[in-house]
Amino acid sequence: DTAVSQTPKYLVTQMGNDKSIKCEQNLGHDTMYWYKQDSKKFLKIMFSYNNKELIINETVPNRFSPKSPDKAHLNLHINSLELGDSAVYFCASSAVQETQYFGPGTRLLVL
Amino acid sequence: GESVGLHLPTLSVQEGDNSIINCAYSNSASDYFIWYKQESGKGPQFIIDIRSNMDKRQGQRVTVLLNKTVKHLSLQIAATQPGDSAVYFCAETQGSSNTGKLIFGQGTTLQVKP
Numbered sequence: 001d002t003a004v005s006q007t008p009k010y011l012v013t014q015m016g017n018d019k020s021i022k023c024e025q026n027l028g029h030d031t032m033y034w035y036k037q038d039s040k041k042f043l044k045i046m047f048s049y050n051n052k053e054l055i056i057n058e059t060v061p062n063r064f065s066p067k068s069p070d071k072a073h074l075n076l077h078i079n080s081l082e083l084g085d086s087a088v089y090f091c092a093s094s095a096v097q098e099t100q101y102f103g104p105g106t107r108l109l110v111l
Numbered sequence: 112g113e114s115v116g117l118h119l120p121t122l123s124v125q126e127g128d129n130s131i132i133n134c135a136y137s138n139s140a141s142d143y144f145i146w147y148k149q150e151s152g153k154g155p156q157f158i159i160d161i162r163s164n165m166d167k168r169q170g171q172r173v174t175v176l177l178n179k180t181v182k183h184l185s186l187q188i189a190a191t192q193p194g195d196s197a198v199y200f201c202a203e204t205q206g207s208s209n210t211g212k213l214i215f216g217q218g219t220t221l222q223v224k225p
Contacts, residue, residue, distance in 0.1 A: 004154075031211055033211070040217070041149075041198055041217070041218045042215070042217055042218075043155070043200065043202075043215040044215070045212055045213060048211060048212065055211075056212055090154050090155070092154075094211055096211065097143070097204070097211060098211075099145060099157050099160055100145075100157075100211065100213060101157060102147075102154035102155045102156070103154050104153060104154045105152075105153070105154050
């Protein structure tokens with residue numbers, strides 16, 4: 001029944017590694033998003049895709065590369081992880097200009 | 112620059128009292144506003160939304176008020192319960208594009224005292 005799911009829930013890794021976070025939604029939405037929440041709980045959009053096409057790229061370092069194999073999935077790959085990448089990453093989905101529904105988050109800790 | 116802000120970082124209320132959480136936004140072109148609730152360890156959960164052609168919208172125990180003149184948004188929770196304890200975010204969409212880009216405020220922590 002989970003509408004927006006993410007894996008893994010926790011991710012602990014070393015600096016310099018490459019990691020991926022996966023997101024899937026079963027709501028039939030056309031648009032999916034990635035947000036980053038920092039230690040002060042501030043939520044900021046990173047990317048959005050509409051029908052597998054990149055719509056928003058909010059000046060995120062190019063070490064971050066989203067990939068949408070189909071409109072139900074939006075994965076986030078991060079190369080050469082840095083300490084500052086430690087955060088909670090949320091996936092969300094929506095119909096166009098409608099409410100966004102969020103996943104449970106992936107807690108990334110870079111050591 | 113663009114910003115959505117909240118007036119208080121923490122709000123403490125007694126169980127059973129009404130809670131009011133405030134939010135100020137800066138972009139008068141924003142036309143859709145949403146309140147989210149985030150419990151510890153979970154993702155933001157939709158509570159209620161309002162479009163700019165409305166001043167007030169009511170849900171179950173929650174009411175959102177929009178004052179476009181002063182660019183102010185508030186969330187009222189009636190008969191606050193311990194389960195309402197969470198961080199509350201207001202968010203807005205800006206402009207007429209269909210990107211769905213949400214700008215979030217910094218969040219208000221609601222603490223409900225039994």
